[in-house]
Amino acid sequence: MTASQGGFAIGFESRPWRSDPDQSASRRQRLTARGPYQAAVPARIADLPVRVGAEVQAEAEDAVREITRFDAEVGALAARRAEVEGEDVATELAPLAAVLLRTESASSSEIEGVTAGARALALAAIEAKAGPNAQLVTANVVAMRRAVELADQISVESILAAHDALLAGHEYAAPGRLRTTQVWIGSNAISPHAASFVPPHHARVEDAMRDLIAFVVRVDLPVLVHCAIAHAQFETIHPFNDGNGRVGRTLVHAMLRRSDVTRRLTVPVSAGLLTDTAAYFDALTAYRDGDVEPIVQQFVSASFRAVGNGRQLVAELEQVYDGWTDRLASRRGSAARRLLPHLLNQPAVTVAHAQAATGVALSAAQRAVEQLAAAGIVDPVGTGRRNRVWLAQEVIDALDAFAERVGRRG
Structure with a gap:
């Protein structure tokens, strides 16, 4: 066979x-549920x-x-x-x-x-x-x-x-x-x-x-x-x-x-x-x-x-990454540069997360995030300063475009 x-x-x-x-049910439901x-x-x-x-x-x-x-x-x-x-x-x-x-x-x-x-x-x-x-x-x-x-x-x-x-x-x-x-x-x-x-x-x-x-x-x-x-x-x-x-x-x-x-x-x-x-x-x-x-x-x-x-998502993320490297003035190997690959995977960061990702001192992580913000790579979420979150919107846009392409149609 x-x-x-x-x-x-x-x-x-x-x-x-x-x-x-003890379960609430209509008479029809109770009749259906017998046997x-x-x-x-x-x-x-x-x-x-x-x-x-x-x-x-x-x-x-x-x-x-x-x-x-x-x-x-x-x-x-x-x-x-x-x-x-x-x-x-x-x-x-x-x-x-x-x-x-x-x-x-x-x-x-x-x-x-x-x-x-x-x-x-x-x-x-x-x-x-x-x-x-x-x-x-x-x-x-x-x-x-x-x-x-x-x-x-x-x-x-x-x-x-x-x-x-x-x-x-x-x-x-x-x-x-x-x-x-x-x-x-x-x-x-x-x-x-x-x-x-x-x-x-x-x-x-x-x-x-x-x-x-x-x-x-x-x-x-x-x-x-x-x-x-x-x-x-x-x-x-x-x-x-x-x-x-x-x-x-x-x-x-x-x-x-x-x-x-x-x-x-x-x-x-x-x-x-x-x-x-x-x-x-x-x-x-x-x-x-x-x-x-x-x-x-x-x-x-x-x-x-x-x-x-x-393939399309990877190509779009590569384009985003190349744009970042062109806009960021920091030297290769700096904390700001080392944060860029991390942002592709995790487009929301705090200074504490930036410190963990790069292994630098907290003050250096703060400077790195500020450099990314100055280059237009990340933007702050909300107006509060305590535990502020920074977002790489270009990555979010690429991921949302992926979701739109594959969205449920059936």
Whole structure:
């Protein structure tokens, strides 16, 4: 049986349901919530054969090559800048890698309806006043980084670590723990009876996750096909009370790093998925019916869009950086010059953050920020002088333009 003929299709089982007598509900809702409900039973996929059409597989391989090329291009760009600035390559690469990671985290969060603009994220990153959405996206950055760092040892435990980083402090989500209750998707009903999808009963989750990991560590599958199916299976298992989509997309990046498709960057694949979320969710439904090709096609299209938009973002940030170096009179190696790469990654700073980034005395950090302000590179936020925040608006504009290009359209 091929994958497209149903090998990956879910089954169903009947489970008893006990209504909460104290829960407020209409008579219709209470009648709907009576009796047993149907929960999904995920296929065991660890050793399943995976077959997709030749055209889809060829496109997936082209997408992987494009991701790898983009990763190498940014690495070469950092190397050229390092030679000019007299810095090491890692120092020059870090800001671009970090900004791409943040755009991926923001896009992944927006798929789940958690939206925060570039300015709010920049302020949240320095613990300036920020709303709850910005804080959640900032936590997603940490979760994404945690997953990629553990790419060589993908396991249930490493996935739990990413979830813990994402939702630490949000006890309703049981951060870092597999769920112990039934969850359901696509309905505000008081029970799973009227939901559009009911993931497996929690008693099945741990075994299903072990099976998924056995699939993830296989080495016989085309990379993007492998990633897409693993992601869809993760979303089908839905192992957590909350954060499943965001953690499920960190898994994709861990697998890309593990396969050496990416070595330096987190390519903003979620930004590509965000463009048409309806097609993405439809593809997950098709996967649960046993057809793997739609979700593979979604990741192929998303990868091409991600690389195209990522290239444009990097080019715009390089243009901003070149303009800064032309306008800043400070000598090479000065604290003000050393702050410039930091501003690409973190366009909001205080003097204290400038001191930490450059390692100079507080008075020298103050002078560096003042030099950047005099050159029109940063502007003060607000009128207060105590713990003043300075913002690099050109970077904010480039990040907002990226978000506009990839904005949700489906």
